[in-house]
Amino acid sequence: MDKDRAALDLDRIKGPVKEEFDSLGVYFKSFLQTDIPIIDRVFEHLIEGGGKRFRPLLVLLVSACSAARNPEHTFRLAVAVEFLHTATLLHDDVVDQSDLRRGNRVAYRIWGAEPSVLAGDYLYSRAFNLLVEIRDPAVLETISGATTRMARGEMLQLLRSYSPATTREEYLEVIRGKTSSLISATCEAAARLAGFDGAGIKSLREYGHNLGMSFQIVDDVLDYAGEKGVFGKATGKDFLEGKVTLPLILLMERLGAPEKSRILEIFKADSPSEEDFQAILEMMEGNDALEGTMEVAGSYRDAAIEALRAIPPGPCRESLESLADYVLERNQ
Amino acid sequence: MDKDRAALDLDRIKGPVKEEFDSLGVYFKSFLQTDIPIIDRVFEHLIEGGGKRFRPLLVLLVSACSAARNPEHTFRLAVAVEFLHTATLLHDDVVDQSDLRRGNRVAYRIWGAEPSVLAGDYLYSRAFNLLVEIRDPAVLETISGATTRMARGEMLQLLRSYSPATTREEYLEVIRGKTSSLISATCEAAARLAGFDGAGIKSLREYGHNLGMSFQIVDDVLDYAGEKGVFGKATGKDFLEGKVTLPLILLMERLGAPEKSRILEIFKADSPSEEDFQAILEMMEGNDALEGTMEVAGSYRDAAIEALRAIPPGPCRESLESLADYVLERNQ
Secondary structure: OOHHHHHHHHHHHHHHHHHHHHOHHHHHHHHHOOOOHHHHHHHHHHHOOOOOOHHHHHHHHHHHOOOOOOHHHHHHHHHHHHHHHHHHHHHHHHHHOOOEEOOEEOHHHHHOHHHHHHHHHHHHHHHHHHHHHHOOHHHHHHHHHHHHHHHHHHHHHHHOOOOOOOOHHHHHHHHHHHHHHHHHHHHHHHHHHOOOOHHHHHHHHHHHHHHHHHHHHHHHHHHHHOOOOOOOOOOOHHHHOOOOOHHHHHHHHHOOHHHHHHHHHHHHOOOOOHHHHHHHHHHHHHHOHHHHHHHHHHHHHHHHHHHHHHOOOOHHHHHHHHHHHHHHHOOO | OOHHHHHHHHHHHHHHHHHHHHOHHHHHHHHHOOOOHHHHHHHHHHHOOOOOOHHHHHHHHHHHOOOOOOHHHHHHHHHHHHHHHHHHHHHHHHHHOOOEEOOEEOHHHHHOHHHHHHHHHHHHHHHHHHHHHHOOHHHHHHHHHHHHHHHHHHHHHHHOOOOOOOOHHHHHHHHHHHHHHHHHHHHHHHHHHOOOOHHHHHHHHHHHHHHHHHHHHHHHHHHHHOOOOOOOOOOOHHHHOOOOOHHHHHHHHHOOHHHHHHHHHHHHOOOOOHHHHHHHHHHHHHHOHHHHHHHHHHHHHHHHHHHHHHOOOOHHHHHHHHHHHHHHHOOO
16 A cells, blocks of 8 residues: 555544544643653654554544543543553663664664653553543553553563564464553443443454454564655564564464574574575565465454444444554555 | 661561561562463562562551551552552663662663563553552542652653752652652552541651651662662662762752862763762761751651651551651661
8 A cells, every 4th residue: 555545544534533633632742741841842752753643543433433422531541542552662662672663763762761761651650640530440440451461462572582483372462462452452441431332342342452463463564574764664673673473473384394494593593684584585475474464464354344343333433444454454 | 777676676667567568478479470480480589579568568557557447458559559669660770770779680680671671561550450459549549640750750860860950959859759759649548548537648648758758868868878788779879870869969058169060070071980979978978968968857757757646546656657767767
């Protein structure tokens, strides 16, 4: 999908909540104000960093599917989940020592490790302040359960790095924690706030789970297939950090013993190199590993759309459906 | 105070809640279990790291001052505040790149920055899970407000490092955030759970605030006066990291212009050296800067004990009073 079409698609998806979505920035700013100008500038840099605000968009769309929504609390939830997500990005950047994130030099490189850790902690606790203000125990439980699963998933991922023998199930367990749990909880909490009944809440949680799985799998494909550019991640970044993701796991499943042991050798060395990356890319082309991975992502997309059948049809449900397509077709 | 007397004092202070205090370890373990053995080992190392469990002790003592306590929730709160505290220690270690913490090699040095950041995040979200389970919005509000003030205090501290012109007020603002806010909120939340009325809650919050201020000021004195040993922090650690604390601020207040500018020079250089530290120590001796700082800590101790007058007298109140003395007299 080229960039222009992607932007058009996103605009169409945001349509039913355009006004609310455009006002998010004001809420971000007002909920972040620290009374310390230099810290406010750090956060402004983060906010203006061009994130897609994917999770807030989900909150707004789910909320708009219902007539019973409470706008004040919906915005609190939308901002809280974005803060939580940004906090994990900041901490991931320290963990990964990333060079590129959303095409900007990451906060970590600009200000060192300290502010990234502390700013992440600040965002994390501001998120909980906002959630507490919503005063709905079920919402708090949903999101705080998800943050624990996120942290667990991140730790699992670290444990399994440089292990090319990681299985498909182990990989899915990691991404269920690190990515899908918050997206699923976001949809569930938004559904609760919007007054959906038990069946509706369950459907939207399912939708979020499947959307999150597909989102992360596509992200992992883009690490091998994405274009290195101003925006997005540098290609091969995860691979060079020793992260073993679905494309590599599928490749391993499809390789014969000699090629398999070559890959095992690569990961036994100090760290994989650019040449190793090119060699792996060639093997993937010969084995349709990326296509196979996209098929897995596609099955999660299908499940996400299927889960929406319990939701009343209309422009908001259509946007949620299109979002599932967008996640699959995007190239950044 | 020598180590034997300190241990005796602590035993006496813990007396009224000895049984509960001794069972904390079991709760820590059960609330931390991750189902990932290697991660459980990291946390066991942290738990067995010999922390004083000062905040859980406060929860238990405050709770035991009342007849209306709810043991199940009291333990949740006790464990949650210790998790929050441990999370900030883990993140501080990354920020400070510490070598010694509680006499052990810090988690950061043993396992690198990644697990420290992630384990901190995990502890942080587990703490919120526990707080959510208590299902008392006021408790959640109290603690989540404190975590935000903590993060703000940590960021302020980082901003003001290497600034010997930091004022006393600026220093007090930093420690009110980074240390006193959680201790104060711990006492307040414990008082709420224990069924204290408005006046009692206010008194215990005041007690915690003053105790926390005195605790941090003594900590900062120990950085200059403490013995380098198996336990505790290495002397001069904060100074060498460029942290400007009350002893140095008092010294600056008491110095003439030429000596003042010598200190300004020291901080202008790349980073203060061991020799700089020795020179500063000598100036402090000549100006009674440490004694003056201890007097400030003493006035917070007095205010802490004064705040307890609204609490019914008895062995628990006595323990809280003795704790305020202990904080002042400890040498580690």
